[in-house]
Amino acid sequence: MFLNVQELELRKVHFSQSFAPGQVDLFDDRLRQRGPLKVEGTAELAGALGEIRVMGHITGTFETECDRCLSPMEIPIDGDLNLLYRPELEEDLVDEREISRAESEVGFYEGPGIELTDVVREQILLWLPMHPVCREDCRGICPICGQDRNQNLCGCHQEQIDERWSALKNIRS
Numbered sequence: 001m002f003l004n005v006q007e008l009e010l011r012k013v014h015f016s017q018s019f020a021p022g023q024v025d026l027f028d029d030r031l032r033q034r035g036p037l038k039v040e041g042t043a044e045l046a047g048a049l050g051e052i053r054v055m056g057h058i059t060g061t062f063e064t065e066c067d068r069c070l071s072p073m074e075i076p077i078d079g080d081l082n083l084l085y086r087p088e089l090e091e092d093l094v095d096e097r098e099i100s101r102a103e104s105e106v107g108f109y110e111g112p113g114i115e116l117t118d119v120v121r122e123q124i125l126l127w128l129p130m131h132p133v134c135r136e137d138c139r140g141i142c143p144i145c146g147q148d149r150n151q152n153l154c155g156c157h158q159e160q161i162d163e164r165w166s167a168l169k170n171i172r173s
Helices: 005-010 090-094 116-127 163-170
Strands: 002-004 013-019 032-045 052-065 072-087 106-109 113-115
Touching: 002 005, 005 032, 005 113, 013 116, 032 072, 032 116, 052 113, 052 116, 072 116, 113 116
Parallel strands: 072 106
Antiparallel strands: 002 113, 013 032, 032 052, 052 072
């Protein structure tokens, strides 16, 4: 769904859309959408400069692998949107200036409007953990034998050797 500025000048736009798995590309092969991703909300002009305010709610579930033990895990998404987008102006690209904290939370768009799919993708990528872990106390995989330490403790012992000190082994007093 395209949120067009000309249409928003006339009225607030209500949207309710369901994205099938694979419809929103998240640029990560390990991340899979489980079931529909539902987005509901409104979009309206927020100022005379063509600013678009998008408010709504996103729900869905994603599956990925735990970064420690590689077992499959689900990540539920259930969050509210309250976003502001400004048109990207030519003078914004020329001058360097410090921006305020409020301005750092503003997105920019080019052309006649915003694609809702892009808004959804951006928010999901911000909400997903950078390093997903199946549980806080996940022990991961043994680097020696490759066994999942959450299922069985293997008893392997890895000696920690700091290579920076290895030259001192050869010195005898």
